[in-house]
Amino acid sequence: MTDDRRAQFDAECHAAGLTLSARDRELLYDMWVDWLPQRERLRAEIPTPEEEPWR
Amino acid sequence: MAMTVADLDLHGVSDALARRDVTSVQATEEYLGRIERHDRVLRSYITVMADQALARAKAADAESERGRRRGPLHGVPIALKDLIAVAGVRMTSGSELFADHVPTRDAFVTRRLHDAGAVILGKLAMHEWAFGRPATEGSFPTGRNPWDVRRAPAGSSSGSAVAAAAGLCAGALGSDTGGSIRGPASMTGLVGHKPTYGLVSRSGVLAMCWSLDHVGPMTRGVWDSAALLQAIAGADPEDTSTRGARVQDYLSGLEAGARGLRLGLLRRFYVDYPKLDDEVRAAALQAFDVLAAEGATLRDVDAPSLEVSMAAWAPFLAETYEYHAENLRTRPDGYRESLRPRVYMGALFTGADYLRAQRLRERFRREVEALFESVDLLVFPGQMTPAVRFEDFPMTGLAPVSLRFTAPWNLLGLPAVTVPCGFTRGGLPVSIQIVGRAFDDATVLRLARAYERVTDWHARRPDPAGWRL
Numbered sequence: 001m002t003d004d005r006r007a008q009f010d011a012e013c014h015a016a017g018l019t020l021s022a023r024d025r026e027l028l029y030d031m032w033v034d035w036l037p038q039r040e041r042l043r044a045e046i047p048t049p050e051e052e053p054w055r
Numbered sequence: 056m057a058m059t060v061a062d063l064d065l066h067g068v069s070d071a072l073a074r075r076d077v078t079s080v081q082a083t084e085e086y087l088g089r090i091e092r093h094d095r096v097l098r099s100y101i102t103v104m105a106d107q108a109l110a111r112a113k114a115a116d117a118e119s120e121r122g123r124r125r126g127p128l129h130g131v132p133i134a135l136k137d138l139i140a141v142a143g144v145r146m147t148s149g150s151e152l153f154a155d156h157v158p159t160r161d162a163f164v165t166r167r168l169h170d171a172g173a174v175i176l177g178k179l180a181m182h183e184w185a186f187g188r189p190a191t192e193g194s195f196p197t198g199r200n201p202w203d204v205r206r207a208p209a210g211s212s213s214g215s216a217v218a219a220a221a222g223l224c225a226g227a228l229g230s231d232t233g234g235s236i237r238g239p240a241s242m243t244g245l246v247g248h249k250p251t252y253g254l255v256s257r258s259g260v261l262a263m264c265w266s267l268d269h270v271g272p273m274t275r276g277v278w279d280s281a282a283l284l285q286a287i288a289g290a291d292p293e294d295t296s297t298r299g300a301r302v303q304d305y306l307s308g309l310e311a312g313a314r315g316l317r318l319g320l321l322r323r324f325y326v327d328y329p330k331l332d333d334e335v336r337a338a339a340l341q342a343f344d345v346l347a348a349e350g351a352t353l354r355d356v357d358a359p360s361l362e363v364s365m366a367a368w369a370p371f372l373a374e375t376y377e378y379h380a381e382n383l384r385t386r387p388d389g390y391r392e393s394l395r396p397r398v399y400m401g402a403l404f405t406g407a408d409y410l411r412a413q414r415l416r417e418r419f420r421r422e423v424e425a426l427f428e429s430v431d432l433l434v435f436p437g438q439m440t441p442a443v444r445f446e447d448f449p450m451t452g453l454a455p456v457s458l459r460f461t462a463p464w465n466l467l468g469l470p471a472v473t474v475p476c477g478f479t480r481g482g483l484p485v486s487i488q489i490v491g492r493a494f495d496d497a498t499v500l501r502l503a504r505a506y507e508r509v510t511d512w513h514a515r516r517p518d519p520a521g522w523r524l
Contacts, residue, residue: 013403021387024387028395030451031400031451031453032403035369038369039366039369041366042367042369042411043408045363045415047411047418048418051415051418054413
């Protein structure tokens with residue numbers, strides 16, 4: 001699970017074009033893991049068609 | 056002991072100047088003297104503009120001598136968070152990267168304050184780029200809380216809070232993207248006003264997050280905040296968010312009282328939150344009883360989307376990353392280690408996350424708009440806990456859980472004011488928060504004043520005898 005998660009994190013950093021020092025990568029990984037439940041919560045919400053982006 | 060200018064709130068200073076009990080030069084000199092005496096401990100100023108301030112004070116006095124008084128801010132010494140530009144004065148944003156940055160133009164709000172006759176004493180300490188954590192070392196350390204110098208004043212407008220609370224200026228401007236005005240104001244016994252999004256221009260103000268940034272007053276009293284807001288509110292072609300700015304008269308209705316106002320208490324999300332400090336909860340509930348006794352009606356209301364509001368707030372940090380991406384790539388050491396990962400996090404939200412957040416924001420807006428059909432204002436405790444010691448401040452994680460008390464209201468851009476409502480047994484200030492309809496900042500201030508005028512929390516001052524290490 002941890003390996004999968006680490007691989008996902010590395011893939012996301014790569015996709016975002018981040019080039020990080022080893023120290024920053026570890027700090028960011030911890031923060032990313034910590035925030036994952038909130039991000040999953042965001043992604044689990046299904047807006048209705050009327051809930052259009054803020055205009 | 057005789058009352059001094061520094062004991063007064065901005066209203067008191069303004070009245071003293073109008074009565075000619077004191078000149079602007081005298082008031083300015085008194086604040087500069089206090090800065091000299093106390094700021095080595097309090098650390099609220101990054102740059103003191105003594106010469107410029109005295110020149111402006113002298114000009115204000117000369118105008119007064121000629122019978123011209125521009126308004127309530129005429130000759131009043133104030134100070135600005137160090138992300139608001141004053142032409143020719145360095146503006147650091149609390150960052151080593153900008154340690155020598157000198158803007159050539161005033162920010163819109165700076166021009167407005169100058170036009171109103173205010174005297175700018177200097178530029179105030181802040182958390183790095185308005186997003187860092189309290190810092191005890193380095194070029195730009197965080198100010199110390201004047202109620203207990205071992206404690207942080209919260210941030211990011213830490214210097215604004217410290218200087219206004221300690222009487223090192225008559226009032227200050229801060230900025231607020233997730234609570235950076237209201238948090239420090241709550242921790243230092245001030246009124247903190249995040250105006251409606253689009254009411255106050257951010258041109259000439261360094262950004263943290265364009266969609267959520269607000270500039271507003273931090274003062275000892277409600278009148279003070281209203282007077283400052285009156286000066287800085289209004290449309291600015293250089294900040295398109297202000298195109299629809301609807302400016303009200305913020306002072307004339309201040310004394311209208313609480314009678315007839317319908318208040319909605321967000322009990323489930325805030326009062327019943329298990330991590331809410333017991334003393335904050337008790338003081339806030341007592342404050343709501345006071346408002347009811349003053350003639351407001353109070354009932355519990357709820358907005359279910361508050362539960363996802365922090366999840367929806369965070370993807371906006373993609374804007375923060377975009378702002379810093381190039382500097383992070385080329386000069387990462389220009390950022391504190393505690394800040395860098397928080398900014399990098401903004402790169403890990405996808406475009407879809409950002410738009411999902413926008414859509415949830417719309418859902419939340421609709422819920423709150425529906426509440427405003429049956430209530431005039433929303434109320435709840437202003438903070439999760441009183442000020443914490445520097446060493447206890449959470450240094451990890453993207454956003455502290457305490458942000459739930461403030462950040463949701465940045466998402467909606469609604470006017471939000473924190474007002475002191477008591478002190479803990481340990482002598483630390485606590486607050487309530489009032490949120491109103493968009494561009495109805497006047498009603499928010501009216502309720503804040505209705506509470507303030509029947510209580511005396513706002514009149515208490517921290518004791519300079521405690522400002523030693």
